[in-house]
Amino acid sequence: MDKQSSILDNELERLLALSNLDLDYYDAKHGIEWLTEMAATVAGTQVSLVNLIDSYTQWSIASVGIELTQMPREDSVCQYTLGNEEGELFEVDDLRLDERFKEKKYVTENPNLTYYLGVPLKTSEGYNLGSLCVMDVELKQISQEKKELLKMIARQIVDRLKVNSKVHDLKIQMGELHQSQKKLAHDIRGPLGGIMGLAEIIKSQGKDIDPEEVMEYMDLIEKSGKSMMDLADEILGQHYDASHHRTMELEDYQLNLKSFRAKIIDMFTPQAILKKIDLQVILNEENQYMPFPKAKLMQIVGNLISNSIKFTPETGSINIVLDLIFESSTMILVIKVKDSGMGMPQQKIDQLLSNEVVTELGTSGEKGFGFGVKMVRKLLNDLNGEMDIQSQVGKGTEFTVKISFN
Template identity: 50%
Template structure:
């Protein structure tokens, strides 16, 4: 039992390390395609992939020789690679002769893969986040020298992912600084307005003592105050229009409700199509074009939806409601995910909310890794958000999440 608990804790830490990279699996990854092609050329293989593995899915964030974006984690070869030592990796000279893979679709059907060599993508903290792999339709064997070069390329892939994340983080900090500047300008508008009001009172009063001097001072106060007020207005409106229906062009690290909907549909349509699930995303039109930080949003929503897909019967229904609420300069994202799947008991809900972990099988026997919802809870808490779960066994589940997304 302790060993299982230790393995679950280690896997959760791995998933958190992956989430902390803040990767949007839909967006192009700067600098990765060259490294992916280089791996295939050096190894002399037809195919090369950079795969990142979360709780449910293997995401191919860069590919050479094949067009693929995702597959269920339990169908992949790389799920075994990340269990290995980074200095070794996993080599399978004939996938069709290996009991684990001989019946997989990519072995029995096109591209009829036979050879596989994968090395873990290991973070500086020692977590295997995914794998760099090369594959071919012919049986092969790579020399140790070539394998060592593949490991070096894998390190470059990890470095590139970290650099991309650092750049996105710096851009977010810059945006935060700009927001603080706007808040500061917003805060000084009140006192300045008071000074103007006082100046108006002085100007309106019939003063007998040194009226010319008082009038002169009053005019100076009003002139200075109006100048400051105009300045603060310029700061508040610079590249920012809170009343505009369409926001400015989205920067890296940002999204809006319309863009988020398109991204989720692109990422998850293959999964819902396989199970013939009626999948709908509804947007609240107010603020739908307002930009906000997408940090952890895809990880949270992706894990929630993957969980719903897993536990919703074939032909079932999943609905997503997204709303962005603005209160002055604060933005709060409301996410609601509803399904008519298997549902959960009160004990199961309590287990999720109290840091418990267990593994269940999906409606089509999908293997669960028991950590998707645990990861969601941790990420929501990390963002000082809230999560509510309403579920009835045999009827379905509703998740409601609120996140500050300034």
């Protein structure tokens, strides 16, 4: 089996391992910047990057010597490290002479990169998340001793990302605990109110029909009830009125529609600009400040938007609609991604909603492994969400995702 076949066989599991870290690629709090700087210092290169690679995109989450946040996966050098074993480096002595890279803009134009060395970011489970790479505009020779040091730095980066993920999970659990406290407070208010009402009724009639001792007991019941009501109010904290939400500071594990929209624009406008696609993100302003858990949301919406960009021709359009609706005690996040792309027949939709992997080239010849929509289905299944696909050949496709929160 060749290396490319090995990558395909392992790709969905690799993508799930990356998704399980639930990283915000544009979050500056990964804590790996100093490791990126150390890699450049050890290698003696002008440029160092930590790149994570998903279905469509290479995301640069830390950088030295170059301002880069993302590029199409198929244009990256780091994609060639994905099939490497842990510690197996991918080195290109001169990018200008390599058929795979010599026509790339980062070689022919600024910054005119020449040398590349990539170290796989391999987890202990054997999944390659991306690459720690060092690059330079001049030819380089890096000693074996320094390469071993770069491998150690790569392992430290993976460990740090996993620690960050664990901390993120703990914050989510703490948030869920806080919500449970609020529910408990609501649950006890009803019966306590009944006790206090009963005590008040007995007090109002007790002088005529009850002994003085009963009155004292009823007084104690009322006082105890008021104390528990005060405790419930303290747990509940501020009321969820509109003015509170407008000033409410989001926790690290939360988004609201307004911040969700901002992240989508920041992350995917560059991809849309490359294909001259008009990308619009619209939100329902009524509940735009209501917080909800962000777990896996960027991975879900990212795969759908990247898929739409891939299959929408130049000068096309993509409209994303975000809404938050309430049904009884359930909050439902609705995400719609509608493009003016190629569209697809019902047979293709059925394939996407099955376990079959479908791989096609995009409108500009973009390559893909066919795992994007399948990834979304897996993530939605974990979140008890659902997805609907509507499409017409030649007219475009609309994905609708719904995720419920208690």
